[in-house]
Amino acid sequence: MKKQSGKIKADGKRKEGAKGKKRGRGKKYILILSAGIIVPVLCLFVIYLAGVSYYRNRFLNGTVIDHVDVSGMTIPELEEQIQNYALRVIERQADGTTLEEEIRGSEIGISYGSTEPLQVILQAQNTYLWFLKQDASYETEAFPFYDEAALLERIGALRGFQKEFIKESADAYIADYVEGSGFELVAESQGNRLNRDKTVEVLKAAVDGMEEQVDFDQAGCYEEPEITLEDAKLQETYAKLQNYVNVVITYTFGMEKEVLDGDTIVSWIGVDGDKVTFDRTLAEGYVASLRKKYDTIFRPRKFLTSYGEEVTIDLGDYGWWMNTEQETEELIGMLERGESGERVPVYRQKAASYETPDYGDSYVEINLTAQHLFLYQNGVCVLESDFVSGNPSKGNGTPTGIYGITYKERNATLKGENYRTPVSYWMPFNNNVGMHDATWRSEFGGNIYQTNGSHGCINLPYSIAEQIYHCVEKDTPVICYQLPGTEQAPPAEETVEPQGAEPGAEMETPDSTMADPAAEAGETE
Numbered sequence: 001m002k003k004q005s006g007k008i009k010a011d012g013k014r015k016e017g018a019k020g021k022k023r024g025r026g027k028k029y030i031l032i033l034s035a036g037i038i039v040p041v042l043c044l045f046v047i048y049l050a051g052v053s054y055y056r057n058r059f060l061n062g063t064v065i066d067h068v069d070v071s072g073m074t075i076p077e078l079e080e081q082i083q084n085y086a087l088r089v090i091e092r093q094a095d096g097t098t099l100e101e102e103i104r105g106s107e108i109g110i111s112y113g114s115t116e117p118l119q120v121i122l123q124a125q126n127t128y129l130w131f132l133k134q135d136a137s138y139e140t141e142a143f144p145f146y147d148e149a150a151l152l153e154r155i156g157a158l159r160g161f162q163k164e165f166i167k168e169s170a171d172a173y174i175a176d177y178v179e180g181s182g183f184e185l186v187a188e189s190q191g192n193r194l195n196r197d198k199t200v201e202v203l204k205a206a207v208d209g210m211e212e213q214v215d216f217d218q219a220g221c222y223e224e225p226e227i228t229l230e231d232a233k234l235q236e237t238y239a240k241l242q243n244y245v246n247v248v249i250t251y252t253f254g255m256e257k258e259v260l261d262g263d264t265i266v267s268w269i270g271v272d273g274d275k276v277t278f279d280r281t282l283a284e285g286y287v288a289s290l291r292k293k294y295d296t297i298f299r300p301r302k303f304l305t306s307y308g309e310e311v312t313i314d315l316g317d318y319g320w321w322m323n324t325e326q327e328t329e330e331l332i333g334m335l336e337r338g339e340s341g342e343r344v345p346v347y348r349q350k351a352a353s354y355e356t357p358d359y360g361d362s363y364v365e366i367n368l369t370a371q372h373l374f375l376y377q378n379g380v381c382v383l384e385s386d387f388v389s390g391n392p393s394k395g396n397g398t399p400t401g402i403y404g405i406t407y408k409e410r411n412a413t414l415k416g417e418n419y420r421t422p423v424s425y426w427m428p429f430n431n432n433v434g435m436h437d438a439t440w441r442s443e444f445g446g447n448i449y450q451t452n453g454s455h456g457c458i459n460l461p462y463s464i465a466e467q468i469y470h471c472v473e474k475d476t477p478v479i480c481y482q483l484p485g486t487e488q489a490p491p492a493e494e495t496v497e498p499q500g501a502e503p504g505a506e507m508e509t510p511d512s513t514m515a516d517p518a519a520e521a522g523e524t525e
Contacts, residue, residue: 057122058074061130061134067209075118084105090215092222105146151203171188174237177266183238190225233273303479314401361379383471390456396455411423424437424465
């Protein structure tokens, strides 16, 4: 029985020993775990205390004073930084590349006038929260001071303000016309002239903010061209000019043509800003050159008479007569609208043909010497007749020259000083000198005109006047000339006209009353 009891005790001891070992291992784990927590905490606490101590005399992270980031800096370090401050300035050279210069704090006497405002900010910091970014900004009276006169002097010494360094900016413009290619747009040139006021403003702000760099280009310190390629008015003017270059106006004078194109037109153009004008004097000169070349009025002509002899007609107002003033106006208007096309000049008076002769092949030929006339239509003589012209012995001789029918009128009344005489067919061609029927005469031709001639008109038999009336129109040429050697023998008898009955008195003094269209128009050849 005893032995059994002893076994029991022995087993009990063994069980108690196993439990003790387990409790020992648990305590060890707890100690290790505690150490793993406490040590880092202690380290963090030490670091925290160190931070509190470190930032006791330093500005907390995220602190900006007068636009300067002073994070982690002591006041002496901030003062030292001010003393060593340098502003890098980037400038544009004439060729478009850049160079750099520095403005040093020592050159402009930069410093803090008083650090007391800084001390106030430093002492007001909650250093126990040093690990938090403050995001705090302050404006103080401790703003860095500098010698403004010294700064202005240093700015004036920058390369950008030196005369030899400066290249002026230039506006975009329209280059002169080049034959064959027209006008060309030339881009603006930036140049590198600094705007002094803007530059001083930018550099002062940079120094005040203790900035490290200023790029004059980015800061907009340079004088910029006023007009660029994108300028709407410049583009509009360019488009107008290019349109004018493409204008082609063709004048046709019969078989001859005169072409007015861009090469000539551009020489008339004046550009004032965005306003395009045409030189009226040059346009008038061009029109005058056309008039001089193609007008035929007041010019001598060779005329082959029905007698086979040639005479020179150097008087009269028949022919092409351009209205230069009106034509200049209309031509400029056409140019201003940029219109191309065929053009017929504005005329004061037209002739039958642009070719030589200008009177064409339908006309009335009056030989004052022979007192005989011919009517031609399309080159064929369709009528001829004797007549009685003006009395030269009384100063009423019918003028020679080439004229055009002014108008024609049926049943007109011709008036003189002492009479009113009706005629059936009235065809004036030289002021009040004209052709008409003269029923009071029984004879025509010969030398009647020398003693019993009209006051200048061409007196015709009734039937002849009637035929001529129906063949001619306004502007039909009437060619009057003298041709010695073609005189007619006098008729056997002549019915003497009653004194004062000749209705040709409508032109009592032909030489003094005949108008001179050239003088009226102010034109001379």
